[in-house]
Amino acid sequence: GGCGEDKTVILSYSGSPKGVTNPNPPDGATDVPIDQALSWECESDKVTHAVYFGTTSPGVIVSFQGSTSYSPIGMTYDTVYYWRVDTHSSGITKGEVWSFRTEAAPPPVLPAQAANPNPPDAAQDVALDATLSWDPADNATGYSVYFGMSSPPPFVQNQSETSYDPGLLSYETTYYWRVDAYNDYGLTAGNTWTFTTAAIPPIEDKLIWAKGIYGGSVKAKDVAAFADGSIAVTGYYAQTNATICAGHDNEIVLPEPDCPEMFLAKVDSTGAPVWATRTVTIGFTPLTIGRAVDTYPDGSVITAGWFEIGGLGGTITFGANEDNETAFSTGAGQYDGFIAKYNTDGKLYWVKRVSGSNSIDVRDVLALPDGSCIATGYFYEDATFGSGGNQIVLNTAYPNDIDLFIARYNADGTLAWARRAGGEGYDYGKGIDGWADGSAIIIGRFGEWHSFNATFGMGDDNETVLSPLGIGDIFVAKYNPDGTICWAKNAGGSHELPPGASGVAVLDDGCAVITGGFQDNATFGKGEVNEITLYSAGKGDMIIAKYNPDGSLAWVKQDGGAEGGGGAGCIDVISDGSIYVAGAFSNNIVLGSNEPNPTILYTEGSSDMFVARYNSDGTLNWARNAGGAGDDVGYGITALPDGSSYVVGIYGYGTYNTVFGLGETNETTLEPHGTNWDSFIARYRP
Numbered sequence: 001g002g003c004g005e006d007k008t009v010i011l012s013y014s015g016s017p018k019g020v021t022n023p024n025p026p027d028g029a030t031d032v033p034i035d036q037a038l039s040w041e042c043e044s045d046k047v048t049h050a051v052y053f054g055t056t057s058p059g060v061i062v063s064f065q066g067s068t069s070y071s072p073i074g075m076t077y078d079t080v081y082y083w084r085v086d087t088h089s090s091g092i093t094k095g096e097v098w099s100f101r102t103e104a105a106p107p108p109v110l111p112a113q114a115a116n117p118n119p120p121d122a123a124q125d126v127a128l129d130a131t132l133s134w135d136p137a138d139n140a141t142g143y144s145v146y147f148g149m150s151s152p153p154p155f156v157q158n159q160s161e162t163s164y165d166p167g168l169l170s171y172e173t174t175y176y177w178r179v180d181a182y183n184d185y186g187l188t189a190g191n192t193w194t195f196t197t198a199a200i201p202p203i204e205d206k207l208i209w210a211k212g213i214y215g216g217s218v219k220a221k222d223v224a225a226f227a228d229g230s231i232a233v234t235g236y237y238a239q240t241n242a243t244i245c246a247g248h249d250n251e252i253v254l255p256e257p258d259c260p261e262m263f264l265a266k267v268d269s270t271g272a273p274v275w276a277t278r279t280v281t282i283g284f285t286p287l288t289i290g291r292a293v294d295t296y297p298d299g300s301v302i303t304a305g306w307f308e309i310g311g312l313g314g315t316i317t318f319g320a321n322e323d324n325e326t327a328f329s330t331g332a333g334q335y336d337g338f339i340a341k342y343n344t345d346g347k348l349y350w351v352k353r354v355s356g357s358n359s360i361d362v363r364d365v366l367a368l369p370d371g372s373c374i375a376t377g378y379f380y381e382d383a384t385f386g387s388g389g390n391q392i393v394l395n396t397a398y399p400n401d402i403d404l405f406i407a408r409y410n411a412d413g414t415l416a417w418a419r420r421a422g423g424e425g426y427d428y429g430k431g432i433d434g435w436a437d438g439s440a441i442i443i444g445r446f447g448e449w450h451s452f453n454a455t456f457g458m459g460d461d462n463e464t465v466l467s468p469l470g471i472g473d474i475f476v477a478k479y480n481p482d483g484t485i486c487w488a489k490n491a492g493g494s495h496e497l498p499p500g501a502s503g504v505a506v507l508d509d510g511c512a513v514i515t516g517g518f519q520d521n522a523t524f525g526k527g528e529v530n531e532i533t534l535y536s537a538g539k540g541d542m543i544i545a546k547y548n549p550d551g552s553l554a555w556v557k558q559d560g561g562a563e564g565g566g567g568a569g570c571i572d573v574i575s576d577g578s579i580y581v582a583g584a585f586s587n588n589i590v591l592g593s594n595e596p597n598p599t600i601l602y603t604e605g606s607s608d609m610f611v612a613r614y615n616s617d618g619t620l621n622w623a624r625n626a627g628g629a630g631d632d633v634g635y636g637i638t639a640l641p642d643g644s645s646y647v648v649g650i651y652g653y654g655t656y657n658t659v660f661g662l663g664e665t666n667e668t669t670l671e672p673h674g675t676n677w678d679s680f681i682a683r684y685r686p
Helices: none
Strands: 020-024 029-032 038-042 048-054 060-065 080-088 098-102 115-118 123-126 132-135 142-148 155-159 174-183 186-188 192-197 207-213 217-225 231-238 242-244 252-254 261-267 273-278 280-282 287-295 301-308 315-318 326-328 336-342 348-354 360-367 373-380 382-385 392-395 402-409 415-423 426-434 440-448 454-456 464-466 473-479 485-491 500-506 512-518 521-524 532-535 541-547 553-559 566-573 579-585 589-591 599-601 608-614 620-626 633-639 645-652 658-660 668-670 677-684
Touching: 020 080, 038 048, 038 080, 132 142, 207 231, 207 242, 207 668, 231 301, 231 633, 231 645, 231 677, 242 261, 242 273, 252 261, 252 273, 261 301, 301 373, 326 348, 336 373, 348 382, 373 440, 382 402, 382 415, 392 402, 392 415, 402 440, 415 426, 415 440, 440 500, 440 512, 454 473, 464 473, 464 485, 473 500, 473 512, 485 521, 500 579, 512 579, 532 553, 541 579, 553 589, 579 645, 589 608, 599 608, 599 620, 608 633, 608 645, 608 677, 620 658, 620 677, 658 677
Parallel strands: 029 098, 123 192, 217 287, 217 633, 217 677, 261 287, 287 360, 336 360, 360 426, 402 426, 426 500, 500 566, 541 566, 566 633
Antiparallel strands: 020 038, 048 060, 048 080, 080 098, 115 132, 142 155, 142 174, 174 186, 174 192, 207 677, 217 231, 217 645, 231 261, 231 287, 242 252, 261 273, 280 315, 287 301, 301 336, 301 360, 315 326, 336 348, 360 373, 373 402, 373 426, 382 392, 402 415, 415 454, 426 440, 440 473, 454 464, 473 485, 500 512, 512 541, 512 566, 521 532, 541 553, 566 579, 579 608, 579 633, 589 599, 608 620, 633 645, 645 677, 658 668
16 A cells, blocks of 8 residues: 555575484483483574474474574473474474483482581680581581580571581580581481580789779769879769768768769779769759769869759759859759869869750860860750850751750860751760860761761861761761861761760870770771771670771771670770770670680679770770679770779669679679669779
8 A cells, every 4th residue: 555666575485494303312212311402403504493392292382493402491300201393494394293201310319417517526625706617518408506515405596508606605614516417308417516615714803993882873974084093983873872982991971962963073093082072952853963074184173964953943053162152043944064173172163054945965075284175965956155255055957956066165164165066867976085285076976866967067168067877877076176177977877776986085196086886787987998887796786996187997896796785885095005995785795706815704684894905906905894683884984094994883773782803803892782873983904
């Protein structure tokens, strides 16, 4: 149809092509391998072969091809197959139908026996974090693993791998294990192997002394050292009297409060109390929480925390009955922050309030050699710093939001500057340390639960916007002495519980070291040369990360164990780069695994306190724990130039004793004295 010319197509036919011959396998063949390829011969050129194949004659067409071979897929044992090849060219020549029978199924082959165990059978001095392994067994598709302290050992699990991690083992214990290899045809039982773990290593004395702070409920939260080796300790107590360094000839008893009160105490290097002071609360609802403490070269002290007046009213007094007594009796928000400076004799010099319409928490404070200080924390909606002409009001980036702050106060308590950082999520400043020139590092968490960005140094030359890697990230930020941002970095992971940074310490060379914990995974140094993603071995691992002066990641390490969770809550360093951390762990953990000084810590209760010293490269130097049947946690740590250290925290909870320095010369048991927690101060050798 259409308007084109008529066209005639002429088909030519020159006869049918020759058929195929010489089939392989031959027609009627038997015992043909199930992976046999089919082939044939054809004298005709330029032809196409239609291949028919199947278990019924003549088969179904499976290929239309030019080659003279075809490889069937999935032939089964002892089965008759039919096949035919038709030749196509200008015509079609049907081929003959051929058949063959495949080989009979081979007899069942059981797997070989598992062999070459590691640790070898009857091995001695096996490491407590050993992984069991064996050579692959011929014809095995899986293994049944048996492991325990009795023979025959109990069944543990079926697996395809040729290694098994039994978790943390015990010292001087004989273990039995067996591996049965299996496949579809059956199982081959293995031999029962044994090994014995290493002897308990000799205990090097580390504990110098441990003292208690007793009361109905006492929490020592932070500690800082003076140049002479004495320390300042802060926290809070409630319900009953609080006895500082209980049992010492010079013990100091603070009176029973109406409501929780902040305490501050100085203790010398021998564990003798020098002085102690407190806030005085009057009324049903006021309370004061001491969070942080730092010391000045002249022996004065700076401390920080938060207080609440409460809806029923009342009064909170700092430096009661002293020359600089300061009382607060009203509060606009839920709770306010405070920063208080005390003279060398423990008398109040000044106290400053950070107020707002909702909640403010001053989490940490840094003392600078010129007598000034820098504090960090967080606020809900708004916060007012200073007064009069240098008053600064910070507002969160969004309503009903939480942002972090950093603020510097002069030596006389007047405000120098205050800055906020954050975004639409919840952003918290949790720790600070710095250098004599007034530059400082703060750490914390941003974007919590919302995965929102956070801006640091808004309007500064180095303004930095951090984007979280998960639902909340760790941040590390350096500020210049004038409060402008120098740099900010973040680290994070995908777990529903975001990682946390809880402490920071700086080195003279400009580096900074942080500590905290994470679950599941966490990526540090994103986009940098040393970028690394860590994966938790258990319920939660501790992290220690070192940052270069420019903010790039130097290294990060994780420590912990497969059985339980561990996290460090505080950190300090000394001039040789050694790192000190303290915190708590549940179940048993291994610190320094696969290093020269691996140390296994066994928990005695729901959580135990631990303290550890790491070398400048992050390898473990030593670790100790203290615990009992209750909850024991290390909250604060400070290290002295000689390498010794102090740790403070809580112990007991109720009727439980806590043992420090178990098996050492100075082993000390602290007994409970309240219905909740008591607190401890412990000093350790280098």
